[in-house]
Amino acid sequence: MKNKVLFLLFVCTASFGQQKTLSSSEFWQIVQNYHPIVKQTVIEIKKSDAQLLISRGAFDPVIQHYSTQKTLDGKNYIDYHAPALSIPTWYGIELNAGIENIQGARLDPSQTMGQTSYLGIQIPLAKNLVMDKRRAALQQAKIMQKMALQDQRKELNALLLEAMESYFSWQRSHQALMVVETNYKKATDRLAFVKKSVELGDRPAIDTLEALTQKQSFENQLYAKILEFNNARLAVSAFLWSAENNPVDLPEQVIPAQNNEAGLLANFDLNLESLVEKATQNHPEINAYRLKLDALGIEKKLKFQSLLPKLDVSYNHLSKGGPSLYGASFLENNYKYGLKFELPLRLSEGRGAYQQAKLKLEEEQLNLNQKSLQVAIKVRSYYKQFESLKQQIRTQEAAVANYQSLVRAEESRFELGESSLFLINSREVKALEAAEKLIDLKTYFLKTTVSLQAYAGILSETSGL
Known part of the structure; x- marks a missing residue:
């Protein structure tokens, strides 16, 4: 099913007369496909791609042409044209070739009249041989690209966690509303039954007041639950966006679908050791620290170069006319070479920069x-909470069933004239409280399950709820 169609599921009725619903899996897909934060993370990745392209530019071959001419008092002092090509390589070696065409009456004695060409190479023999700024920038740009992917996972984890917690709260408010509405209808029916019994002389008139009071109590609770449900719907709407980047209000007639809890849990990894291992090996925040260590390691290598002497050698083979190596006799004729040596006597700047780089690495390792420890503790803590909630839900389910049995038994006794409305009302209140507590526990359980995946760093990799 296309994403566009998926987005329209909650604004179109599947068939006439059916209640419109929005399931957790549909909501999950809408958030993943259309939320602005998701699109922003994609932009950040594209920006890192652009930065990587910029860094690669330092290794692009460069073609250039320099031309100058000077005349004074009718004399042609110099007419100079010099097209050239330079090719930087990964190991700091630079290849170059070019042509010089010099004409004029007032030339420097070191300049050669006419057209000459050269093929050359420049090699760093100490500083910048293993690492230089160009290579460091490119390697760090590749790391930043990977970090952008980890940042995307981190943002998606946080977004999906917040979104699903909002959805489960909306679902919880709807379930609580349904429970109170059922009790309100029962109280309304009971009031009608009592009024008829009073008219027939089977019940005292005070029972009408007792039944009315219970109905009014449930009516007030119903209004409160409706308000709570509407507020929860608004909270869910905050995560709904269209493909055109416009916010979408969740229609009032849409309700949350009834989740199959077993189906929900089947989407998640619920093995503690597996979760801890995944968190340790592939948590986006831990990966970001590792990548930052890699970047600092590159910086350390670069700063180490400051401790080395600068020793660069260059060699150009010269020839008349176009560039040619034919008949070349290196360091015998037709050549130009250079040697540059440079070494600060105290190396203060280099030693300080290298020490700083080492300290940054130690700090980031800590x-x-x-x-890593915080993530592991968080995962274990939420897993214990997950296991505890499973036990509490089983106990509470049994308690709700018992309270409901007590209500039915009390109603049967009331119909036989062996009980009172006061006892029925008391039983109903207890049953309602127990049912709401069960709803709260199940909601908390679902939120804890999603949080467990998020704190293990794998929620964004889940295929969907």
Whole structure:
């Protein structure tokens, strides 16, 4: 099913007369496909791709042409044209070739009249041989690209966690509303029954007041639950956006679908050791720290170059006319070479920069260790909470069934004239409280399950609810 169609599921009725519903899986897909934060993370990834392209530009071959001419008092001092091509390589070696065409009456004695060409190479023999700024920038840009992907996973984890917690709260408010509405209808029917019994002389008139009071109590609760449900619907709407980047209000007639809890849990990894391992190996925040360590390692290598002497050698083979190596005799004729040596006597700047780089690495390693421990503790904590809630739900389900049995038994006794409305009302209130507590526990259980995946760093990889 196309995403566009999926988005329209909750604004179109599947068939005439059916209640419109929005399931957790449909809501999940809408958030993943249309929420602005998701689109922003995609933009960040594209920006990192652009930065990587910029860094690759430092290794692009460069073609250039320099031309100058000078005349004074009718004399042609110099007419100079020099097209050239330079090709930087990964290991700091640079290849170059070019042509010089020099004419004029007032030339420098070191300049060669006419057209000459050269093929050359420049090699760093110490500093910048293993690492230089161009290579460091490119390697760090590749790391930033990977970090953008981890940032996307982190943002998606946080977004989906917040969105699904909002959905489960909306679902909880609807279920609570249905429970109170059922009790309100029963209280209304009971009031009508009592009034008829009073008219027939089977019940005292005070029972009408007792039944009316219970109905009014449930009526007030019903209004409160309707308000709570509407507020929860608005909270869910905050996560709904169209493909055109416009916010969408969830229609009032749409209700949350009834979830199959077993089906929901089947989408998640609920094994503690597996969760801890996944969190340790592939949590987006932990991966971000690792990538930052890699970037700092590159910076450390670059700063180490500041401790080395600068020793660059260059060689150009010269020839008349176009560039040619035919008949070349290196360092015998037709050549130009250069040697540059440079070494600060105290290396103060280099030693300080290298020390800083080492300290940054140590600091970031400590941050990584601390974050890994925090994530593992968080996962174990939520898993214990997950296991505890399973036990509480089983107990509460049994309690709700018992309270409902007590209400039915009391109603049967009331019809036989062996009980009172006061006892029925008391039983109903207890049963209602127990049912709401069960709803709360189940909602908390679902939120905890989703949180467990989020804190393990794998919620964004889940195929959907």
